Amino acid sequence: MFNLRDKGAEIWENQGRIGRIVIAVGAIAIVAALPFMGGTFLNTPVADYESVLVYPIAMFVLMAIGLNIVIGKSGLLDLGYVAFFAIGAYTMGLLGTKTDLNTWEILPIGIAMAMFSGIILGVPALKLRGDYLAIITLGFGEIVRIVALNLGALGRSEGIQGIPTPPGIFGIEYAFDSHRIYYWTLLILILLAIWMVRRLSARRAGRAWESIRQDEDAAELLGVPTFKYKVWAFVLGASVGGAAGVLYASKTLFIAPDNFTLQISILILACVVFGGMGNIWGVILGAVILGYLPDRIRFLSEARLLVFGLVLVIMMNLRPDGILPRKKREKAIVKKDAS
Amino acid sequence: MIGNFLDQFWSLTFGGLSLGFIYILIALGYTMVYGVLRMINFANSEIFMVGTFATIIIIRDLFKFTQVSEYATGFRLWLILGTALIFAMLVSGILSMLVEMVAYRRLRRMNSGVLAPLISAIGVSMVLSESVRILTDSRPVASPRAMEKKFLGQFFDAGIRIDNTIIVISALVLFAILITFVNKTRMGKAIRAVSMNPNAARLMGINIDGVISATFLVGGLMTGAAGFFYTLKYENTSAFIGFELGIAAFTAAILGGIGNIKGAFYGGLALGLLETYASFFLGTQWKAVTVFIVLVLVLYTKPNGLFGEALTQTRA
Amino acid sequence: MNKSLIELKNVTMKFGGVTALSDVTFDVKEKEILGLIGPNGAGKTTVFNVITGVYQITSGEIIFDGKSLAGVKRYKITKRGIARTFQNIRLWGDMTALENVMTAADTHKKSGLVSGLFGFPISRREEKRDKARAQELLDFIGIGEYSDRLAKNLPYGVQRRLEIARAMGAEPKLLLLDEPAAGFNPAEKVELAATIRKIRDAGYTVLLIEHDMSLVMKVSDRVVVLDFGQKIADDSPRNVQDDKRVIEAYLGVPEDAS
Ligand SMILES: Nc1ncnc2c1ncn2[C@@H]1O[C@H](COP(=O)(O)OP(=O)(O)OP(=O)(O)O)[C@@H](O)[C@H]1O
Ligand SMILES: [Mg+2]
Numbered sequence: 001m002f003n004l005r006d007k008g009a010e011i012w013e014n015q016g017r018i019g020r021i022v023i024a025v026g027a028i029a030i031v032a033a034l035p036f037m038g039g040t041f042l043n044t045p046v047a048d049y050e051s052v053l054v055y056p057i058a059m060f061v062l063m064a065i066g067l068n069i070v071i072g073k074s075g076l077l078d079l080g081y082v083a084f085f086a087i088g089a090y091t092m093g094l095l096g097t098k099t100d101l102n103t104w105e106i107l108p109i110g111i112a113m114a115m116f117s118g119i120i121l122g123v124p125a126l127k128l129r130g131d132y133l134a135i136i137t138l139g140f141g142e143i144v145r146i147v148a149l150n151l152g153a154l155g156r157s158e159g160i161q162g163i164p165t166p167p168g169i170f171g172i173e174y175a176f177d178s179h180r181i182y183y184w185t186l187l188i189l190i191l192l193a194i195w196m197v198r199r200l201s202a203r204r205a206g207r208a209w210e211s212i213r214q215d216e217d218a219a220e221l222l223g224v225p226t227f228k229y230k231v232w233a234f235v236l237g238a239s240v241g242g243a244a245g246v247l248y249a250s251k252t253l254f255i256a257p258d259n260f261t262l263q264i265s266i267l268i269l270a271c272v273v274f275g276g277m278g279n280i281w282g283v284i285l286g287a288v289i290l291g292y293l294p295d296r297i298r299f300l301s302e303a304r305l306l307v308f309g310l311v312l313v314i315m316m317n318l319r320p321d322g323i324l325p326r327k328k329r330e331k332a333i334v335k336k337d338a339s
Numbered sequence: 340m341i342g343n344f345l346d347q348f349w350s351l352t353f354g355g356l357s358l359g360f361i362y363i364l365i366a367l368g369y370t371m372v373y374g375v376l377r378m379i380n381f382a383n384s385e386i387f388m389v390g391t392f393a394t395i396i397i398i399r400d401l402f403k404f405t406q407v408s409e410y411a412t413g414f415r416l417w418l419i420l421g422t423a424l425i426f427a428m429l430v431s432g433i434l435s436m437l438v439e440m441v442a443y444r445r446l447r448r449m450n451s452g453v454l455a456p457l458i459s460a461i462g463v464s465m466v467l468s469e470s471v472r473i474l475t476d477s478r479p480v481a482s483p484r485a486m487e488k489k490f491l492g493q494f495f496d497a498g499i500r501i502d503n504t505i506i507v508i509s510a511l512v513l514f515a516i517l518i519t520f521v522n523k524t525r526m527g528k529a530i531r532a533v534s535m536n537p538n539a540a541r542l543m544g545i546n547i548d549g550v551i552s553a554t555f556l557v558g559g560l561m562t563g564a565a566g567f568f569y570t571l572k573y574e575n576t577s578a579f580i581g582f583e584l585g586i587a588a589f590t591a592a593i594l595g596g597i598g599n600i601k602g603a604f605y606g607g608l609a610l611g612l613l614e615t616y617a618s619f620f621l622g623t624q625w626k627a628v629t630v631f632i633v634l635v636l637v638l639y640t641k642p643n644g645l646f647g648e649a650l651t652q653t654r655a
Numbered sequence: 656m657n658k659s660l661i662e663l664k665n666v667t668m669k670f671g672g673v674t675a676l677s678d679v680t681f682d683v684k685e686k687e688i689l690g691l692i693g694p695n696g697a698g699k700t701t702v703f704n705v706i707t708g709v710y711q712i713t714s715g716e717i718i719f720d721g722k723s724l725a726g727v728k729r730y731k732i733t734k735r736g737i738a739r740t741f742q743n744i745r746l747w748g749d750m751t752a753l754e755n756v757m758t759a760a761d762t763h764k765k766s767g768l769v770s771g772l773f774g775f776p777i778s779r780r781e782e783k784r785d786k787a788r789a790q791e792l793l794d795f796i797g798i799g800e801y802s803d804r805l806a807k808n809l810p811y812g813v814q815r816r817l818e819i820a821r822a823m824g825a826e827p828k829l830l831l832l833d834e835p836a837a838g839f840n841p842a843e844k845v846e847l848a849a850t851i852r853k854i855r856d857a858g859y860t861v862l863l864i865e866h867d868m869s870l871v872m873k874v875s876d877r878v879v880v881l882d883f884g885q886k887i888a889d890d891s892p893r894n895v896q897d898d899k900r901v902i903e904a905y906l907g908v909p910e911d912a913s
Contacts, residue, residue: 077457124639130453131379132638139586139631150624196772203782205768207758211747218745221707223733223762223825232768262582266465273458306469312462316455317445326749 005279005324032187035180044295050179054251056267056291058186059244064271064287065193065280066240071269072278072326073201074233075213076126077134079265080141083121084114084238086260088245090148093160093255103166103250107243114242115235122234126227141265149257159256163249174250182251189247190284193240197280200236209233213278263305270308273315276322285324344619349497351615357503357572359611360510364565365588366595366603367517368435368558374534374598375554378453381460382438384585385467386431386559390566391576392471393430395482397423398570404483411485419485420571424509427570428563435559436552438463444548464581472578479577482570506568513564514604517557521600526553534598583627587614590634596644605646657685659718660829660860661706661737666715668698668705668884675701677884678715683829688851688861690875690892692868694904697881699864700742703831707739708732720828734762736828740818740835742864748807752798752817755806756789759824789824795857796820796850812843816850823854830854832863836870848874872896880904 015023034042038049063085070078091110095101101109125136148154155161165174166185174181200206208229211219220226249255267290275286290311294304315322344351365387372380398404402411402419411419442459490498521527532540533550541547569584570576591610595602610633617629637645659682668676675698683689691699705712706719708729717724724732738759747755764785770778793799796816801809806817815835822830832851836844844867851874855861865871871878872892880888880895882904888895895901 071454075454077454079461124635128638128642131457132642134381134457135379135586135589136635136638139634142582142586143628143631146624146627199772200768203778204761204764207750207754207761210750210754211758214747214749215745217709218741218747219758220729221709221733221739222759222821223730223738224758225730266461269458269461303469303473306466306473309462309465309469312465313442313459314462316459316462317441320446320451320455 005276005282008281028187028191032184035183042296044292046295046298046301048179050183052292052295054179054182054186055248056295057288058183058190059248060268060271060287060291061284062186062190062193062244063241063268064275064283065190065197066237066244067268068237068272068277068280068283069197069209069233069240070237071272072276072283073197073206073213074209074230075130076230076233077130078137078234078237079134079262079269080121080137080139080144081237081241081268082260082262082264083137083141083144084118084241085245085248085264086144086148087114087117088242089249089255089260090154090160090245091242092246092249093163094154096163096250097160102164103246104169106250107246110246111239111242114238114245118235118238119231122231122238126230126234138262138265141260141262145257145260145262148260155256157257159254159259160249161254163253163255165253166250176253182247186247189243193243194280194284196236201280205229205232266305266312267308270311272322274311274322276324276326278326279322279324282322282324282326286322340620344616346496347619349495351619352612353494353497353499353503355612355615356608357506357568357611358615359591359608360506361565361568361572361584361607362588362591362611363514363604363607364510364561364568365584366592366607367514367600368562368565369589369592370595370597370600370603371530371554371558371561373592374600375530375537375551376443376447377598378443378456379460379589380438380555380558381457382442382464382467383435383558383562384581384588385464386435386438386581387562387566387569387584387588388468388471388576388578388581389434390427390431390563391570391580392480392566393427393563394423394567394570395480395576397426398485399483402485404485406481406483408483408485410487412487416486420505423570424564424567427567428560431563431566432556432559434467435555435562439552439555443551447551468578468581475578477578479575482574482576484574486571502571506572510564510568513561517561518600520557526550530554530557586627586634587630590630590637593634594637594644595646599644599646602644602646606644609645657687659683660685660687660720661862662716662718663702663706664716664718666702666705666717667713668701668710669713675884676705676712676881679881679884679886681879681886681889683860683862684877685828685860686855686858687876688855688863688874690871690878691862691864691881692866692871692878693881696883698884699881700833701884702881703739703833703862703864706732706831707737730762733759733825733827736826737831738822738825738827738829739831740815740822740833742833742837744814744818746806746814746817746821749805751803751805752793752809752813752820753786753789753802755817755821756792756824757785759821760785760789760826762825792820792823793817795853796823797846811838815839816847819850819854823859827859829860829862832861832865834864834866836865836867844870868896 012020034053035050043049044052067078067081070076088110091113092106095106095109121140125133128136149157165176168174172181208224211224212226212229216226271287271290272283274290275284276282290308294300300307365383368383368386369380398419442463443456446456446459489501491501491504492499521531529545529550530553532545533547537547587610591606592603594609595604595606613633614626614629618626662682664680666676666679691702693699704710706717708727719735719737764781765777790799790802793802796819798813798816798820801813806814809817819832819835836847839847848870851861851863863875875892878890878892878895879886880901887900887904888898
């Protein structure tokens with residue numbers, strides 16, 4: 001099987017500091033320039049290309065990075081991830097329409113709300129076995145939607161309308177249809193999330209999560225405060241979902257319970273699984289492909305969820321590590337030894 | 340409010356009981372599979388959903404009922420109901436076996452841990468519900484009424500409706516058959532052996548794959564029957580029905596102690612009644628929330644279920 | 656004689672109908688190597704499990720370093736200074752040998768998530784120091800050259816040794832070794848005996864479960880013998896070897912019964 005990950009890792013590891021900066025800046029520049037490539041083969045016949053870049057692609061990438069902390073890093077199956085997205089979005093919707101706070105002020109509040117609900121849900125749920133956790137989170141995702149559907153304050157099935165766009169910063173104005181501005185904003189959030197995950201993974205937290213994922217009992221017996229780190233993974237995942245929600249609401253300007261169905265949780269899960277649980281680049285690639293293809297290939301957009309379901313089954317059975325599996329440093333080392 | 344409740348108590352109770360029996364049958368699907376695999380069969384909810392459609396296919400397409408048809412009576416009525424029940428059970432049972440082959444079998448051989456089969460089962464359940472959604476154009480489908488919903492009698496102020504009665508009696512019969520199967524037949528005993536101790540069972544020469552297949556089949560048969568009863572009672576279904584009923588039935592299984600067949604019985608009844616009473620006070624839109632809260636409370640306080648005997652005893 | 660580091664007082668452990676430990680009392684002195692032996696199913700691993708908090712004892716008391724361990728969380732027991740190896744190797748296979756040790760070493764870290772995230776100097780310093788120390792430990796145990804290999808790909812003997820290094824990573828006062836020589840050939844056993852003595856000389860206290868009599872007798876200062884969950888002897892290796900009950904219960908059984 002082709003091994004893109006090791007190839008990439010090899011190139012990266014063989015670079016000096018300058019080389020790495022050049023590669024990183026180059027990659028970011030290419031990604032940032034994507035909105036200008038609508039005229040090429042990248043164009044999407046089903047929906048407007050630039051808006052597809054924002055949603056689903058960039059939004060999926062952001063959420064997939066968040067969910068990956070939970071499921072890929074620490075092996076906790078969260079089937080209600082959409083709840084945090086919804087909580088972020090409704091925080092934006094409510095505060096944006098009822099107060100004078102603007103998007104940038106609401107963003108930290110939305111993140112905090114999502115983290116807070118992550119604690120509320122996680123502290124009891126993370127004491128349970130893995131498959132019970134799956135059911136509890138599944139239920140939680142649905143509950144949040146049902147609450148939104150039935151509480152007058154949240155607009156019931158009509159949802160919340162007239163949510164303000166973000167105020168301009170540095171002279172950049174956010175108009176409703178200026179997709180590329182939103183895209184770049186999301187890109188910044190994505191880069192922040194990548195930075196956070198990479199940073200944490202390389203240190204104590206990353207090792208704790210990894211040990212929990214592989215053998216939780218052994219971890220606990222060798223001094224890893226497993227419960228604390230599981231809650232942290234859950235809450236950090238929630239924070240990213242919440243941030244995505246705030247931006248989503250501030251982009252669509254209209255949210256309703258129908259935007260936050262179980263299917264979203266499953267879509268994001270599919271992105272993570274398809275790309276490669278635990279490997280952030282795999283997860284990003286997975287989200288890009290699964291976000292993009294249904295809008296690129298017409299027949300896929302009808303059967304989007306069907307295809308995603310198939311992806312889950314096929315990947316799990318044939319390539320459970322995804323298209324870009326988590327790191328297997330071993331190989332690189334052995335190669336170095338041989339040379 | 341309380342006065343109203345007392346007035347309606349018996350009619351609520353009958354409705355709750357028949358809903359409870361539907362839950363019991365679906366919960367059996369979860370509980371039996373959990374017994375042998377120690378895993379939640381996430382696709383069971385969609386197996387139920389397919390059972391409801393199988394029922395409609397018989398009533399609407401085979402027997403050509405429409406919303407304006409005359410009700411069937413006598414032998415013809417029982418023929419229709421019997422055919423629909425058996426068809427729903429078979430479709431769901433076979434589908435359940437297929438689900439096991441597609442979602443679980445290979446991963447079991449690879450010894451892949453819990454996460455992978457869970458995800459794979461979620462994938463299968465997505466494929467099932469989406470296929471049906473596309474086929475039905477996302478619309479709910481009504482089942483024509485083949486049977487006049489007569490009242491058989493009165494109990495205090497509540498009428499005893501024929502469909503509720505049929506559901507309770509047939510579910511009891513199915514449950515009795517299942518208990519007999521598990522306790523008396525060779526395969527039933529093998530299923531119990533595997534759920535108590537898979538390794539010992541293997542050493543005793545039991546074909547584990549065969550037993551697991553059989554368990555999915557039996558669980559699917561029960562879940563399919565629930566699909567028929569549901570359609571009989573509510574005369575309506577959709578591609579999305581599995582989720583709500585599935586999580587409720589799973590809660591029932593947990594309530595009774597998952598893996599425990601008798602527990603599914605008590606858990607189903609308890610949840611059916613509880614949900615019906617709670618909906619009366621809070622409104623049906625909070626039904627799912629009630630169920631979820633029950634699930635959470637039970638998992639935290641009594642993870643082995645309220646009616647928990649030692650898990651290994653009456654395990655499936 | 657040194658004072659006791661850990662004391663088990665009338666410890667009883669029941670699993671349903673099975674009594675795995677029955678009224679067991681013994682202690683381990685500081686800087687001592689105590690051999691814990693007994694036939695299969697005698698309850699040796701169960702002793703480790705109750706000490707490390709895997710199971711709550713049915714009755715009795717366990718005192719470590721002057722304080723009771725009752726109800727203490729498992730990871731906190733490790734933090735207090737007890738670390739163990741597993742009879743059936745339970746390394747984190749997808750981590751390198753070095754990371755396995757470092758993860759256990761994180762037990763005593765001050766810096767956590769937040770300082771790790773922002774790369775505070777304390778976190779960076781600790782990280783560097785722990786990496787060096789983990790490497791030292793691997794060298795100490797004699798598997799330094801494997802530090803960058805994934806644990807699951809290591810040869811069996813190296814995995815067994817890595818179990819020890821990982822436990823030592825947690826900087827325990829008391830090191831619990833559960834059959835560290837299982838599956839070793841005679842030469843490897845001799846080497847391991849030397850390592851265990853070296854560990855003690857480095858200041859650790861060792862409680863050693865081992866089936867190989869000659870190894871146990873050679874390295875232990877004292878030997879406790881369990882049979883069917885009961886302590887039947889607690890004496891010097893020489894005396895234990897001559898004890899009638901021990902010979903009946905244990906030495907009569909061929910040595911390779913495991
Ligand atoms: N979790 C448990 N549940 C039930 N019984 C248990 C449990 N753990 C241990 N036992 C029983 O306790 C007894 C002692 O087991 P233990 O593993 O401590 O033996 P051991 O001395 O370590 O044996 P070996 O030399 O084979 O490793 C055995 O009879 C075992 O079956
Ligand atoms: Mg043992």
